[in-house]
Amino acid sequence: MESLRSKAKELLQSGDVTTIIGYAAGTKKGKTKPYFAYTPEECEKLIFTPACVNNLVIYLTRKFDFMKKGKVAIVAKGCDIKTINVLIQENQFKREDILILGVTCDGVVDKEVVYDGNTLSDDEKSIKCITCDVNTPTDFDHLFGEGVESNALEPMTGGIYDEVDRVRGLSQSEKWNYWMEHFDRCIKCYACKKVCPLCYCDVCITEKNRPQWIETSAHSRGNYAWNIKRAMDLSGRCTFCGECDRSCPAEIPLNVINQEMSKLNYEAFEGYRAGYQTEEIPPFVSFKEDDKEDFIR
Amino acid sequence: MSEESKKTEKEWKPRIIAYVCNWCTYGGADLAGTSRKTYDASVRVIKLPCTGRIDPLFLIKAFERGADSILVSGCHPGDCHYNTGNFHARRRWTAFRDLLEFSGIDMRRLHFSWISAAEAVKWVDVVNDVSEKTKELGPYDEFQRINERIEEYDGIFAQQG
Numbered sequence: 444m445e446s447l448r449s450k451a452k453e454l455l456q457s458g459d460v461t462t463i464i465g466y467a468a469g470t471k472k473g474k475t476k477p478y479f480a481y482t483p484e485e486c487e488k489l490i491f492t493p494a495c496v497n498n499l500v501i502y503l504t505r506k507f508d509f510m511k512k513g514k515v516a517i518v519a520k521g522c523d524i525k526t527i528n529v530l531i532q533e534n535q536f537k538r539e540d541i542l543i544l545g546v547t548c549d550g551v552v553d554k555e556v557v558y559d560g561n562t563l564s565d566d567e568k569s570i571k572c573i574t575c576d577v578n579t580p581t582d583f584d585h586l587f588g589e590g591v592e593s594n595a596l597e598p599m600t601g602g603i604y605d606e607v608d609r610v611r612g613l614s615q616s617e618k619w620n621y622w623m624e625h626f627d628r629c630i631k632c633y634a635c636k637k638v639c640p641l642c643y644c645d646v647c648i649t650e651k652n653r654p655q656w657i658e659t660s661a662h663s664r665g666n667y668a669w670n671i672k673r674a675m676d677l678s679g680r681c682t683f684c685g686e687c688d689r690s691c692p693a694e695i696p697l698n699v700i701n702q703e704m705s706k707l708n709y710e711a712f713e714g715y716r717a718g719y720q721t722e723e724i725p726p727f728v729s730f731k732e733d734d735k736e737d738f739i740r
Numbered sequence: 741m742s743e744e745s746k747k748t749e750k751e752w753k754p755r756i757i758a759y760v761c762n763w764c765t766y767g768g769a770d771l772a773g774t775s776r777k778t779y780d781a782s783v784r785v786i787k788l789p790c791t792g793r794i795d796p797l798f799l800i801k802a803f804e805r806g807a808d809s810i811l812v813s814g815c816h817p818g819d820c821h822y823n824t825g826n827f828h829a830r831r832r833w834t835a836f837r838d839l840l841e842f843s844g845i846d847m848r849r850l851h852f853s854w855i856s857a858a859e860a861v862k863w864v865d866v867v868n869d870v871s872e873k874t875k876e877l878g879p880y881d882e883f884q885r886i887n888e889r890i891e892e893y894d895g896i897f898a899q900q901g
């Protein structure tokens with residue numbers, strides 16, 4: 444990744460950007476952490492390995508103020524660029540406000556796996572990487588790394604979608620018990636909300652208490668409302684970066700419920716997939732007069 | 741059927757929450773009243789400006805507070821007072837209905853309809869139909885059990901003092 448470091452240095456020296464958002468080695472061996480380089484010297488620490496799991500696009504949202512200081516360059520994998528596309532689609536910033544240092548990626552590690560320098564097997568990869576079709580990013584300013592072939596799976600099949608299909612096939616009470624068992628463990632830490640680059644409301648509904656839409660204590664009633672509400676709000680927007688599932692301390696399969704919504708949007712709204720095009724209008728801000736309505740009498 | 745269960749069945753009345761839009765379905769329900777039509781009294785009508793106002797949390801809240809069935813009703817497509825509110829609502833329902841089904845909600849307890857201000861008869865029919873179906877299904881105990889769990893927690897906390 445020497446080319447990435449030299450490019451980053453060059454960008455900071457010329458003053459094109461004020462900050463480089465990237466990855467650096469973590470304090471534990473085999474782990475990485477988000478890293479912000481403000482001076483050319485600091486660029487020496489930038490790395491990119493399969494241990495770079497974080498979706499750094501969260502630092503471009505209004506939860507943080509990096510964008511206010513000036514143009515920002517971000518090291519982004521193909522999946523992170525999908526999130527950038529959704530944010531541009533939602534007018535959070537303009538494409539020219541940022542500089543994308545795209546990196547090719549052959550999968551990042553799963554949450555329990557420690558990267559040891561070897562090539563990852565499919566079991567060690569994060570589940571999102573099994574169905575990834577943007578190993579070589581499509582939208583970037585500079586590309587680093589060798590080209591990686593994407594898998595040849597049909598969209599919305601394989602990987603997490605197998606689990607989605609399995610849960611879809613369960614009976615109604617089996618589904619209810621499946622989700623109750625998982626939601627029961629939720630401790631309302633809201634890590635899923637904090638880590639999500641698309642959860643950027645200034646005031647979250649969980650912070651409102653007049654009326655109290657979502658009960659604050661960690662019992663099933665509020666847990667159900669919270670997790671369903673979040674899945675609904677991400678419907679047609681989630682790009683499957685998998686950060687919520689990765690950060691969940693209660694190990695709730697949030698990928699399953701979010702990808703169910705992605706799959707539904709793909710099926711119901713003419714193959715819509717979030718994050719592939721910035722010009723496309725998201726399904727929930729548009730409509731067609733002949734939308735399907737077989738469930739309405 | 742034992743004597744006791746017959747008795748409880750007789751006493752139990754379904755609680756149906758109807759989220760209706762101000763301009764069409766509420767008008768329809770109003771017309772049903774002024775034309776002296778009778779329909780099942782177990783429906784509680786909540787009037788909203790437009791079906792586009794219906795947040796998914798409304799429905800969850802209704803179930804949390806003990807609703808046995810929910811009816812969501814608005815203007816026919818193209819008749820929306822705000823031109824496009826019900827088109828947006830329809831898309832939202834497509835997703836939300838699927839999400840609720842995926843999370844294990846009994847879809848027989850969730851009803852959607854388009855009822856215009858002139859369709860008093862349709863309102864009466866729909867409400868009676870929803871009520872009849874809910875009576876067949878009985879109370880929505882499966883969802884209400886999450887409320888019981890809270891009491892379990894309360895019990896634990898009470899023990900701990």
